[in-house]
Amino acid sequence: MTMIEMTLAALGFALLGPAQGLPAEAARVRALNELEARVSEPERLEHAFAVEAIMVALARRSGGDRQEWALAGLLHDIDLAKTRANPSQHGVAGARLIAGLGFSDAVVHAVRTHDDVAGLPRTSPIARALYCADRGYWAVRASASDTGTSRQRSTAEPPQAAR
Ligand SMILES: [Fe+2]
Numbered sequence: 588m589t590m591i592e593m594t595l596a597a598l599g600f601a602l603l604g605p606a607q608g609l610p611a612e613a614a615r616v617r618a619l620n621e622l623e624a625r626v627s628e629p630e631r632l633e634h635a636f637a638v639e640a641i642m643v644a645l646a647r648r649s650g651g652d653r654q655e656w657a658l659a660g661l662l663h664d665i666d667l668a669k670t671r672a673n674p675s676q677h678g679v680a681g682a683r684l685i686a687g688l689g690f691s692d693a694v695v696h697a698v699r700t701h702d703d704v705a706g707l708p709r710t711s712p713i714a715r716a717l718y719c720a721d722r723g724y725w726a727v728r729a730s731a732s733d734t735g736t737s738r739q740r741s742t743a744e745p746p747q748a749a750r
């Protein structure tokens with residue numbers, strides 16, 4: 588990769604071709620730029636960063652590819668605005684989007700299957716980890732804000748509007 592290509596990649600330009608194969612830092616910058624172009628709510632971005640961090644920890648524990656697992660965490664809800672009117676497409680639309688940007692098949696599969704709404708099987712460790720990281724985040728959030736009256740309901744369910 589030339590210096591010009593590295594600079595453009597660091598700035599997140601997609602005209603360089605597939606994101607797959609970029610150096611880790613450039614791939615993360617590309618992913619973050621794509622995410623921030625579509626998701627602006629601070630709470631959603633906080634969720635993406637938290638799930639990214641959980642995925643890094645899980646990759647370390649289970650021998651997963653740190654870069655791939657982090658990207659899946661960061662990008663998993665990239666289609667939220669696009670699928671708000673049609674939640675059954677959540678994950679599927681995001682997977683289509685990031686596939687078009689050239690992220691790896693492993694990341695695409697994890698994003699496609701991360702939510703139960705699509706009803707698709709999670710056939711890889713990265714996909715199962717992403718499901719757990721996403722659910723775990725909402726469970727912790729619910730537990731932290733539990734006032735005692737809501738203890739009867741499941742804390743593993745993300746709010747419908749906050750997947
Ligand atoms: Fe989601």
Ligand SMILES: [Fe+2]
Pocket residue numbers: 634638663664721749750
């Ligand atoms: Fe999520």
